[in-house]
Amino acid sequence: MDRKITMQDIADRLNISKNSVSQALSGKPGVSEETRRLVQLTADELGYDYTKSRKAKPAEQNAPKNIALIASDYAFSFKSFFGEIYLSVEKEVRERGMNLFIESIDREAKESLTLPALLSTHNIDGILILSHISTDYILKILETGIPAVLIDHHEPWLQADSILTNNRFGAFTAVEHLIKLGHRDIAYIGDVEFSPSYQERLEGYLLALNKYGITPNEDFMFKTAHEDQDELTDFFEGLERKPTAWFCVNDGHGFLILSLLQQKGFKVPDDVSICSFDNGQLSQISTPKITTVDIDLKYFGKKAVEQLCWRIENRDDPIHEILLPTKLLIRESTAERKN
Structure with a gap:
């Protein structure tokens, strides 16, 4: 037979x-x-x-929708940032009467392009992809045809809805704040290859300088900066002229720059100002507390679920990139420049 x-x-x-x-x-x-x-x-x-x-x-038609949330092990390890987004996703899914299934993608699964097991063990109606995994892996997910929304990530090759921070305008506002305090020698610290967000924050930095007629100084832009104290120290010591203000792409960089400057005998903000991005714990516990750009992470998750529900019902509509606003939180690490 x-x-x-x-x-x-x-x-x-x-x-x-x-x-x-x-x-x-x-x-x-x-x-x-x-x-x-x-x-x-x-x-x-x-x-x-x-x-x-x-x-x-x-x-089956009336059964609650099943939503999958997937992310790399690396992304899930950032509990203070992506953890808050995850909790808001969980809350929104529950309030809508849907089921949430979560799977972490390890390096082996990513490199072998092994799809999440939950896609074969559950009848998944929509997928939320948190941050970056790899372009090939996300493409593999999108090829299943299941409606998907990217959270805090986008690329030209990924034809999917995405929920993003308005990084350019957030960075513009932060650097504009430093300029209005009288600073013109402003450093940029961040690795533009690590995330599209950091490249966009560089663009916002340059946009602000251009708006106020300040010629960018390539010496002040550390565009491959990792969160490494020795690496940042080497960059600082290699500068013939020191910036009077530092714009850092995240609070980790901001915290390290603050520590470095204090070790070198600089007083913050009397001698130099520092501004960072994300409003994470490090910007809040430092002394002085760091001026930073706040992102509403709870709204991030809520908006992602809302967009996924819409996409499930409107599969053939053009993709959407939704930019969420930021807010500058002025704290003790920035002050008027003293001549």
Whole structure:
């Protein structure tokens, strides 16, 4: 007797998840029309009987939606930033009466492009991808056809909705604050290759300098800066002329620059001002407390779930990039420049 053809056979033939096959054959949302057509053609070719699966049962149609949240191990380790976004996602999903499934992607899964197990063990209606994993891995997720929203990440190759911080305007406002205090020699500290957000914050920094007629000084821009005290010290000591203000792409860099300057005998903010980004714990516990750019992380998660629910119902609409506003929190680390 010939072996009975299963959904897994179709999934293996097309190199997609079993969940995508189920969605395609049942007529449920979550896959593109092209994927649905390929699945049906392959089912016919292999002799799979999917007549009973063409329409979802009423009970299935009314069942709560299943939402997946995935992120790299690295992203999940940042509890003070991504942890707050995760908690707000969890709260919003629960309030909408939906189910949330979470999976962490380790390096091995990322490099082998192994899809999250929850995509085959649960009937997932939508996916939230928190921060960056890898471009190839996220593309693999998007190829399943399940509606997805990126949180705090975007790239030209990723055709998916994304919820982002308005990094350019946030950085512009921070640097403008330093300029209005009389500073013109302003350093930029951050690794633009690490995250699109840091590149955008550099653009905001340059936008502010240009707006106020200040020629950017390449010597003051450390665009490959890691959060490493020795590396920052080498950069500082290599400067012939020292900046009077420092704009750092995150609070980790800001905290290290503050410590470095204090070790070198500078008084903050009497001698030099520092401004950072994110309003994380380090900016709040430092002495003095660091002026920083605040991001509403709770709203981040809420908006991501809201957009995913919309996308599930509007799969063919153009993708959206939603920029969330920031707020400058002026603290003790910035002051008027003294001549």
